[in-house]
Amino acid sequence: MLFIGILGANGQIKLNKTVADSSNYQSRSLKIDEINLVSAYYKQNGNNSAVTGGIGTEKLSDFANTLDLQLSKLNKAGNKNTFLFEIGIDHYTSASSDKIDPSTISSASMSDTRIYPSLNWTQSNEKTGNSFGFTGFFSTEYDYQSLGAGFNLSRLSKNKNTQFDFKLSAFLDTWKVILPIELRSPANSGQLSKSEGSSPRNSFSAAFSLSQVINPKLQALIMIEPAYQKGLLDTKYQRVYFTDGSLKAENLPDQRYKLPIAARINYFATDRVILRTYYRFFMDNWGIRAHTAEIEVPVKLTSFISISPFYRYNHQTGAHYFAAYGEHAPTSQYYTSDYDLSTLNSDFYGAGIRITPPNGVFGWQHLNMLELRYGHYSRSTNLMSDIISLNLKIK
Numbered sequence: 500m501l502f503i504g505i506l507g508a509n510g511q512i513k514l515n516k517t518v519a520d521s522s523n524y525q526s527r528s529l530k531i532d533e534i535n536l537v538s539a540y541y542k543q544n545g546n547n548s549a550v551t552g553g554i555g556t557e558k559l560s561d562f563a564n565t566l567d568l569q570l571s572k573l574n575k576a577g578n579k580n581t582f583l584f585e586i587g588i589d590h591y592t593s594a595s596s597d598k599i600d601p602s603t604i605s606s607a608s609m610s611d612t613r614i615y616p617s618l619n620w621t622q623s624n625e626k627t628g629n630s631f632g633f634t635g636f637f638s639t640e641y642d643y644q645s646l647g648a649g650f651n652l653s654r655l656s657k658n659k660n661t662q663f664d665f666k667l668s669a670f671l672d673t674w675k676v677i678l679p680i681e682l683r684s685p686a687n688s689g690q691l692s693k694s695e696g697s698s699p700r701n702s703f704s705a706a707f708s709l710s711q712v713i714n715p716k717l718q719a720l721i722m723i724e725p726a727y728q729k730g731l732l733d734t735k736y737q738r739v740y741f742t743d744g745s746l747k748a749e750n751l752p753d754q755r756y757k758l759p760i761a762a763r764i765n766y767f768a769t770d771r772v773i774l775r776t777y778y779r780f781f782m783d784n785w786g787i788r789a790h791t792a793e794i795e796v797p798v799k800l801t802s803f804i805s806i807s808p809f810y811r812y813n814h815q816t817g818a819h820y821f822a823a824y825g826e827h828a829p830t831s832q833y834y835t836s837d838y839d840l841s842t843l844n845s846d847f848y849g850a851g852i853r854i855t856p857p858n859g860v861f862g863w864q865h866l867n868m869l870e871l872r873y874g875h876y877s878r879s880t881n882l883m884s885d886i887i888s889l890n891l892k893i894k
Contacts, residue, residue, distance in 0.1 A: 531568070535566070535569075536891045536893075540888075541563070542884060543560075544557060544559075545883065547880050550598050550679075550736060551595065551738060552738040552739060552824050553823050553836030553837075556595055557882060559595070561589055561591040565586070565588075567585035568583070568585075578623065581620070581622075583618070589615075590613075592609060593610070594609070599677060611641045612640065615638035615645075617634060617647075618635050619635075620632050629654050630651075630653045631650075631651065631652045634648065645670050647668060648669055651666045652666075661712075663707075665707055666705065668702075668704045670701065670702040672699065673698070673699055676696055682746070699731065700729070700731050702728045703727050704725065704727070705725055707722065708720060708721065717767075718765045721761070721762050722759075725756075725758050728755045732752065732755055734749055737837060740825045741827045741828065743829050749835045749836075751785075754784075760780045761780075770799070772798050774796055776794050777791075777792070777794075778790075778792050786818050787816060787818050788816040789814065797853075802857075803854060803856045805853045806850060806851065806853075809848065809850065811847040811848070812846055815842060817840055817842035818840040818841075820840070821836070822834065838880045838882070845877065845878040847876045849874030849875055851872035853868065853869070854869045855867060866892075867893070868890070870890040871890075
């Protein structure tokens with residue numbers, strides 16, 4: 500409804516051509532640059548749920564919608580102020596989460612809705628291309644709330660062939676500590692307590708990237724994204740079973756350092772074909788080492804229709820603290836049976852189609868882009884998933 504309302508409001512704006520004059524006047528009124536709506540449906544299945552100790556269903560579905568509204572305004576100095584408001588709403592259902600308390604017909608954790616708005620302000624110099632800005636984030640769901648802030652900075656060389664980007668982000672999160680039914684303590688009323696209180700988790704990250712136009716056909720980018728987390732990093736409703744048959748809640752260190760290093764190369768092979776390649780190395784202090792390689796080949800079929808097949812491969816060495824169901828030693832200090840932290844290989848492949856007709860999609864001039872993408876994911880742990888997404892852009 501919000502999206503339809505914005506479209507209606509946008510439809511009332513009369514686009515009058517500005518008559519050029521000798522004063523080079525530029526309007527400083529706030530205007531809508533573009534509106535983007537992305538909807539995606541995700542579905543997965545597997546048999547290694549961390550909630551039940553590394554065994555059991557991983558069936559899950561998620562319907563996600565994101566709407567962003569970009570506005571801009573020139574200030575007296577001629578700099579451009581851009582405001583990007585974004586709101587996302589996800590609704591998921593999870594069979595594995597419902598096993599936190601199997602005695603209930605349907606626990607509150609079986610399905611949940613997450614809402615996450617954000618607002619970014621960026622000021623840019625139209626002549627130099629340099630910019631800086633700030634972002635505020637918020638996210639809430641059944642057992643989790645998050646507040647965040649960010650800073651972004653971009654600098655271009657005089658010939659605009661080299662660009663440096665820097666970003667800082669901080670997220671201050673609060674978890675509601677929910678234990679499996681077997682491990683809950685009696686509350687004052689004599690009933691089992693559903694929650695053991697709340698605990699913080701704070702995340703801080705930076706991103707440094709350098710992009711370079713090597714020649715008219717070749718562009719390259721390198722990026723480093725160090726991150727640090729502190730607080731409750733384990734998920735307490737995930738069970739862990741030990742070799743002696745005992746059961747505990749997942750326990751992981753309260754600090755984690757991450758260091759991803761990535762490179763991207765885009766090659767414009769012809770006027771109709773682009774090769775986009777990507778490689779990323781990841782390491783952390785929990786023992787995970789991962790290599791990710793991806794290739795996407797956008798092909799322009801006509802002047803306004805293109806397709807983009809893609810493939811991504813990932814290999815990961817598991818964390819020191821992972822073991823399968825019933826394989827942890829009772830003397831272990833840290834332990835998890837979450838297969839996201841295991842040694843694994845994965846493949847993700849699919850394709851997208853993008854339509855940008857000159858008269859607008861479905862003949863509506865303002866709706867200038869429609870993109871539909873599908874991807875299939877398979878993992879060596881027998882997890883499989885599918886995702887389909889739709890992106891609409893209005894200008």
